[in-house]
Amino acid sequence: MSWKTLDDMNLRGKRVLTRVDINVPVEAGRVTDATRIERIVPTVLDILAKGGKPILIAHFGRPKGKVVLDLSLRAILPALQGALGRSVRLIETLDGAENLTAEAEAADVLLLENIRFYPGEEANDEEFAARLAALGDIYCNDAFSAAHRAHASTAAIAHLLPSCAGRLMQAELQALEAALGTPKRPVVAVVGGAKVSTKLDLLSNLVEQVDSLIIGGGMANTFLAAQGLHVGKSLRERDMAKTAREIMAKAADKGCDIILPADIVVAREFAEDASHETLAVHLCPDDAMILDAGPQSVKRIVEALDAARTLIWNGPLGAFEIAPFDAATNAAARHAAERTRAGQLISVAGGGDTVAALNRAGAAEDFTYISTAGGAFLEWMEGKDLPGVAALKGGAR
Known part of the structure; x- marks a missing residue:
């Protein structure tokens, strides 16, 4: 150190x-x-x-x-x-x-x-x-x-x-060093949330650092649309299509496998226990919203987690706040927690929605480390130097 x-x-x-x-x-x-x-x-x-x-x-x-x-x-x-x-x-x-x-x-x-x-x-x-x-x-x-x-x-x-x-600072730095500094490989990252535009630096850095990148939540819709798939009334950023394709091209160049939903859970309204259906990813109806990843997607995510030795998690895989659209997040989180508990995975997670989602899934306590640092956690994952950490390394003048 x-x-x-x-x-x-x-x-x-x-x-x-x-x-x-x-x-x-x-x-x-x-x-x-x-x-x-x-x-x-x-x-x-x-x-x-x-x-x-x-x-x-x-x-x-x-x-x-x-x-x-x-x-x-x-x-x-x-x-x-x-x-x-x-x-x-x-x-x-x-x-x-x-x-x-x-x-x-x-x-x-x-x-x-x-x-x-x-x-x-x-x-x-x-x-x-x-x-x-x-x-x-x-x-x-x-x-x-x-x-x-x-x-x-x-x-x-x-x-x-x-x-x-x-x-607390020591624990945070050691956990992040284990996740991104000198990690045990393969390394898998889960990145979810609403918008690609808020996590451009994060995605760009991760495709150079990790072996597999699982993309979920609203930002997955932007990537699906960028591939020419219909996403109905789903949350997405139309002006980010070119950027999404550039990130996918960069991932391919760096040997990073991007994992997007293969099947989707759709509904006509965002409400508790709303009427919903599971469809192949290319069959989203024009009047429906994608609110979660389906069971085939979860199976692929679980396979990636089984192959991984290090996991970095930021953001949910779906609209985790209400059932049944929390299913993919819950299943993936619980599987990661089980592998961590068995000593097979180092798992580091952070970000406000992430902490809430992992707590809701009952998985947080078994993760190796949960960061509550918010912006600092994200900037570290983006590969940026943090002034407070750099100052500690520099020492007294």
Whole structure:
């Protein structure tokens, strides 16, 4: 690894500036989903166990460099204290952080107020980063989900202090390295979702990296139409037909097998338990929508998964939100989970709809790694350098 972890640092008696992502949903002043808070607990407790003082840096919402009281981290404080089981003190200003009171010094963990209240944060301002760096001795980045942002607390600060990855960041980087860096082959990728246009860079990179690419969801309709097949009233992007053909040509040149639906599940309305039928892929009626892949398609996907040793998954294979159009996603996800559980497959997945689909299928717990990083996960899969990761590799100047 070209970056350090907490195991490489002497934390005893050190103030550890720790970038975390606790940008959680809040309603009526209460956290409604504490998943992101729970995922930083190992890092914070490990710093404490090693004799360090965690000073958490976090953002909440998009205040755009201004103080917005509704976006204060104060609402998150009770959930954070509950998850950590330690005393946490909110430091409302940088002046306050530079001149800590005795009460603040006594707290186990310090939490700086929303870092995006400061315009220097999103500007990746070096003077602002230097002011932050002066608050600590060591920098720890545990926010992979913010690593695609070149901000003061994710990029500039890492060049000013001895730096390392937190446990969540470490797990994410190791999982992605196993999936795309030096993977066990064959490698299969599942890419679904509504639009080809939102995943052009992803598809273009994957056909150079993987052995088989399974395309599902609405974007599969665009590829089918690009081959001259009728897709009725299905969601598709007419202006992406040429691009879809270029991606297929590139895949053929690189030796990547693109797997598209061979049969389809169609309906006249998108509704729970709507009347539907399964047809060969070339028989979609003019007044129908393709809402899922059929059983023959699932059989081919399962065969690809059986041959694979590594799986990368982003996006559902159909309209997974409602039955019966969740069948292909559920069947493929459960098969991947079964092979992972048997030690036959390394499976890494990420993206909002992906996590929801795998949870719905009851498969998420058996995947090797599920990323909740969203944009950062996608940009990594697209082959882009992430500023927050690059800064950790570069180290202090």
